[in-house]
Amino acid sequence: MTKSYEKPKLMSEDGKRHDGRLPEDLRPIKMEVGILKNASGSALVEYGGTKVIAAVYGPREAQPKHISIPTRAIIRCRYHMAPFSTHERKSPAPSRREIELSKVIREALEPAIISELYPKASIDVFIEVLNADGGTRTAGVTAAALALADAGIPMRDLVAGIAVGKVEGVLVLDLDELEDMYGEADMPIAAMPGKGVITLLQLNGVLTPEEFEEALQLAWKGLKKIYELQKEALKKRYTELSIES
Amino acid sequence: MSEEEVKYKIYVNSRDLVTPGDILAEGNVEALNYPYVIKEGNYVVSTVVGLVDIQNNNKVGVIPLEGFYYPKEGDMVIGIVEEIGVTHWEVNIRAPYKGVLTASDFLGRPFNPAQEDLSKYLNVGDVIIAKIESFDRTRDPLLTVKGKDLGKVTEGTIIEVDPSRVPRIIGKKKSMLNVLTSETGCNVVVAQNGRVLIKCPSEELEAILILAIKKIEREAHTSGLTERIREFILEQKILRGVIKSDKVL
């Protein structure tokens, strides 16, 4: 029996996506901070079926000493997918994609962290994708920012991430895996929404210049929502306890 | 009010809960406690999760609710010896940097490594109470044990708390610390790096004290905590039969 590689229908006539969402809808999002006891800071983030955990260790002494920088802390970032996180088992060895994304995510977080405060130290960020359903790097950046705040590391702003895409000609927000695979464009983006600056931007696919501008606007709307959810998640622990007698 | 005086606006109130990136004030306002607040252009912005602290109506800061210990000269710290060097020990002080204690400081006299072995005096795992003598961005913090109540710790229990909670555990004018010591009869030393040394007359009282400290950690951001802790300790003492209930009041 051969597998069918026919493209599934991703947009219906009434403008709904294959999972019933409208183009501007985010998937159900869950964020929880401080879930790991050992890490200095940690967070669990879910964008629909995508589930990622981020943990931060540090600031701590950089080892080996020769990788440290005398005027600031170094950031070490690892994006990794668990072997069971994808449809086909993924080998635990770092793939070229994971190596690229580790760099891209580190560079998305660097402008937010006030690293000059901790010369010669190392701030380690570990992101593990437990279940992949599209948007893993953007959920990863979002979780990493929460973990950094949970660790008490001073940041200029939180970093929020979301992916915009084009599916059957329509620009959509928060692509899931099916839309990413069969769509015409996938644009992950992360930003410090309070400061109004972009720290991660990639495009995989084809967009006209007009579509690109529209996609940026759509992304910005989504990022602001993610940002608000991050703030809520960070405050949640304290607002609940205030009611305790 | 003249135009010059109204050249700023504060958008928050004292004790508001804020997160990194939140804009606290705009204009001619001072950032109270860098790096927990920073001045970005015309704005004062929070960099951490914490409670707003407004002083003098024109200085805005944030008291962090999460955090790790960052060494400061003059701080009292409780450290654990991690490594023995030739003329010094490396001490874990729960900070991004290891503390350094020289043999000459500990012994109060010059030290000859050819003739003596440092492990005789302090070994890996030993606990010391020390002060941070000096710390700048180019070297690891230098510790000293010269001073009253500083030196090797020979008895007691060490517990670790979130360093950002230390001010709350001590309290304004030591109010909270006094409640803890007077209500339990324990000896309590709270170090700036989030380690607490306790010596209690009984195991029960030690258990109650630890529970009380953990409660302060959890509820550090609430008000009326000092009284609640006093009541809590009393309740626990009754519950565990340390005192009879008719003795209350």
Place this chain on the structure above:
Amino acid sequence: MSVTPQAELIPKLKADAILRLLERKERIDKRGLEDFRPIEIITNYIKNAEGSAYVKLGTTQVVVGVKLEVGSPYPDTPNEGVLIVNAEFVPLASPSFEPGPPDENAIELARVIDRSLREYRAVDMKKLVLIPGKKVWLVWLDIYVLDHGGNLIDASSIAAMAALLVTKIPKAEVNKDTGEVTIDKTQYVAELPIRGSVVTVTIGKIGNYLIIDPTYEEEQIIDTKVTIAVSSDGKIVGIQKSGMGDLTLNDVKKAVNIALAKAPQILQQIENTVGRLKTTEN
């Protein structure tokens, strides 16, 4: 794991000079902010490769070699050829390159160029099938950096496109019964089927200035770069922000506009060298 790189030492005097010139909208090599350095392209540079190109961009030198092999298709695209892009930052190219497997920068460069070609379908993979579902042409595109003078991505992208445009497919005899394919590299039957051309344009941000095609020294003081892949029909077919800084929305829009304006002249130069430049067929 990705680690904050050690900063390369650039004398403060040099950094200050670069910034001062920028305020006057000039650069140390007298270029305008939106000018590329001189580009030299030599195709069929490597005789043993099925296609190749040497590119000199300012002082940056890159060679791309394309080799064709017969192999199995990917399981989810059984009726398409396979494109594999790899980049080597060989130690002779720069004091900062260490021997060893490709590091994160080489991997990022290869993947950015790969995506710009793949998503736009610059090479018509459907025409590279020998036995459907079983045997297809594998297109190995290897980027070899010879001299790092800055802006390796654009130099590599120009070389990659030029090399693909001159790549010839060897004669292949397919035995349908045994499923075997014999290749005769002394005879070439066709050019690689190209549907359209792509080139990347990289813009760096220094302070509030956007500069195109940064030199190695400019790269040391830039903290953010954005690479935009543009197709011969004016579409955006790839974007990659790199570096530890950030960009405003305006920066991004402006960079995209610069790239869209500059790409056609680069593509024209490739066409002039290669003698052909396909635009998208449908």
